[in-house]
Amino acid sequence: MCYFEGQGYYSTEQSLRLRRLSSRVPNQNAAPHFDWGSSPEGGKDDGEEEPRNLRELAMPLYMKKKVWQVQQMRIPVASGRVRRSRALRLFYAEARNALAMVTLWRRAIHKIGGHFGGGVQSYFVFLRFLVVLNFLSFLLIAGFVLIPSIVFHSLPFNTSISHMPNTTNITGLEQCMVYDPNPGALTVFYIYFLDLLSGTGFMEYSYMFYGYYNNTMVVVDESFSYNIPLAYLLTVSFYFLFCLFCIIVRMGGVARVAVATGGGAAGGYSMMVFTGWDYGLQGGCATRLKQNNIRYQLQVDLEEERLKLKARSLTLLQTVGLYTLRGFLNLIVIALILGAFTAIAAATTFSQKNQRDGIVGLLLEYLPSIVITVSNFVVPFLCDLIAQLENHNPSTTIILALLRAVFLRLVSLAVLLYTLWSNITCENGMDTGCEPCSYNYQQYQCWETRIGQEMYKLTLFDFLTTIAVLILLEFPRRMVVDNCSNKLIQWVGRQEFLVPPNVLGLVYAQTVVWTGALFCPLLPLVNTIKFVIIFYCKKITLFHNCRPAVKVFRSTSSNIVFFLVLLFGWILASTVLIYSMAEIHPSYGCGPFRFSSSMWSTIPESFQNLPHTAQDFLTYIGSQAFSIPLFIFSCVLLCYVAALASVYGKSVALLKAQLKLEGRDKQFLVKQIEELQKKLKPKQDPMGPMALSHDHVQATCDPQDSYSSSPPLHSYALD
């Protein structure tokens, strides 16, 4: 217990200092110096500063205990305010710890990051974000649309009023109102299974799809009424806004890191050398892999430098030739992508026109999904082959490949949707079935349900493809590589987990879900289950079948790219949503909006039923008297934030310059001291053990020397 019994603190410190000076081994515990003479500054901040200061001191433990004792003796009795702020701080720290504990899949993702690096880990973090987003969306939809519908379906009939706007004239439109989704009562079992896969049959007229919901306003008693169509519309709109909000918040967090670190581009080599090693790695295998990674990354960086130098030294003729080649190859890539789009459009039109039963019918229904998946495999593969001819440096190649893949995926989905919509609204001019009902009644008795089914099929097919690739490609590949010692097979090697294609797959799936959410309210739930299963499957395949990528994927700047691409998907889905809500006439035979002229028109009608004050308030908000000042205020806020950002940037640059100047100061002072020592040296006797080396000569200088600029700087230099 001798640490706690009192030697005088100052004498201990002095003896330590003397011990440091006289030892032959240069002092290696030099660290930011703790100022024993400091007194606590007022009662307010002290409670917060001291534990932090203590934790941050790089001293051995027994020294920290002494410091702590000194502080405990010095602080006046903590006031109530200090105690409360301390308690609050502890509470926040505990809450943050508890929240970190509850984070989904925390350990698994940590393990993945340890074995495979930040790039692969960022994929799984992105997947987790999407799972949570989809689950929360499902809760939203369930709470406001699904559960009320279930409740009201079980209520007696006379409590619900059919919501029919008085402006519609439905004479002559009786044929449009026929909707018969129920098949015959007796079905063969495998048809039941086919129905599950394609969303028809028993699934079509169920809570799964739009067509089942009623356009009723339920009045339970005088005070409570629930307008289901309005709830449906507002819930879906709010769901989209909620997703946008989540994406922007996450993007803000990720962007903050990227901006602060300069996008990872600056200081590449020193970052790699000093922060490249993961001290949490265990096991010889992981260590060797990490060493290989670091070596490969450094070699790639050096190679890039060499290529850049070479590119600068090309003659004019060679440059022109290179650019012509690149332009030609880009044309080929564009042609490939356009070919894929044409194929998708043709497949969609064909599939919509021909309906058959049984397995053939199922294949026909899945034809658009099949074509999209095939093109998503084949076209990027061909583009990669072409990219090797283009002779860019490695990072540009990766970025180009990513851009092309993003373009292919999102625009192919857009082509599919456009084809579907033009079929529904008869814009391709070939069908004349749009006349009475203002949508293509011949093909679609309930077009919203049909769209919902298409999105459901796309989701399901994407899921089945992922699982099939896992089982049929990755596991066999590993078994072949492990058991066969053929040179060629060993050269091909195990599967590598490529992050960009996987992330694009997630973005594509999420965009499909967003597009389908209006027409298939349970799709977020389906997607949550799908993503959870995909998480576990990908984790299993990662650990069993994959080798760590030799090319390490830089995770900081690419995280922003993932969220940007997700945002593009959101924009595509919301365009579709707005167009469907505002332009196309809802089906007469099904759904909550059956007799409205458009889905959006529910809102103005419900508006009339609001109390007068609410109406006035909402009118005021929508009017120019409110929106123009709001717009001006937003502009002012934007300018303020931009000015703040630029000021911070400038102050960072100023501080960096100051840091350089301080360094120069230090060198100047060190030189001065050396000269002084040289002048003093001939006058003094030959030294004892005190002044053996250069460093120790400086250490004997009086800390209160007038040359010293500031104590912390001094201690860095002279300890």
Place this chain on the structure above:
Amino acid sequence: MYNSYCAIHAMLTCIILSCPVCVCCSRRLHGRYHELAPHLVPMDYTRNPDVKVPLSLIVNMPELKENPFRNRIVEAFSEDGLGNLSFNDFVDMFSVLSETAPRELKAIYAFKIYDFNVDNFICKEDLEKTLNKLTKEELTQEEVDLVCGKTIEESDLDGDNKLSFADFENMISRAPEFLR
């Protein structure tokens, strides 16, 4: 036998370090420390024995065994600079290496680890040794020279061709793993 001395020691550690090492972890750490050298480390710390476990036994711990910097890590936390750790130093090492240690502390010790010749500067030789440990000496000498040159060029602010702690901390503070 885990006695009252250790309990108080652990509690104080806990308070001082604000729980990167808590009471139960301290007990486990003592167990680990004991099993490194059972004949050397007593279970009973009441008499406050001055016991130090030598470097060669500590670097065989599974957490450190494969780490290329294991020798430097242990040396940085030892008082005599030769790698012999007392129990306090042992606890220190694990508390700094834990996830919850503040990043400034980690930066200080990282600097010490990479400073092979212990002169409070990371000079070109230190960098070469670091790089060789990182890549298992598989880079050519020319590549090593290039990378070291570029590293110093990127981080050296005061122009003395070596990295002081200020340069190192400035560069490290931009690393994304250090931004919490």
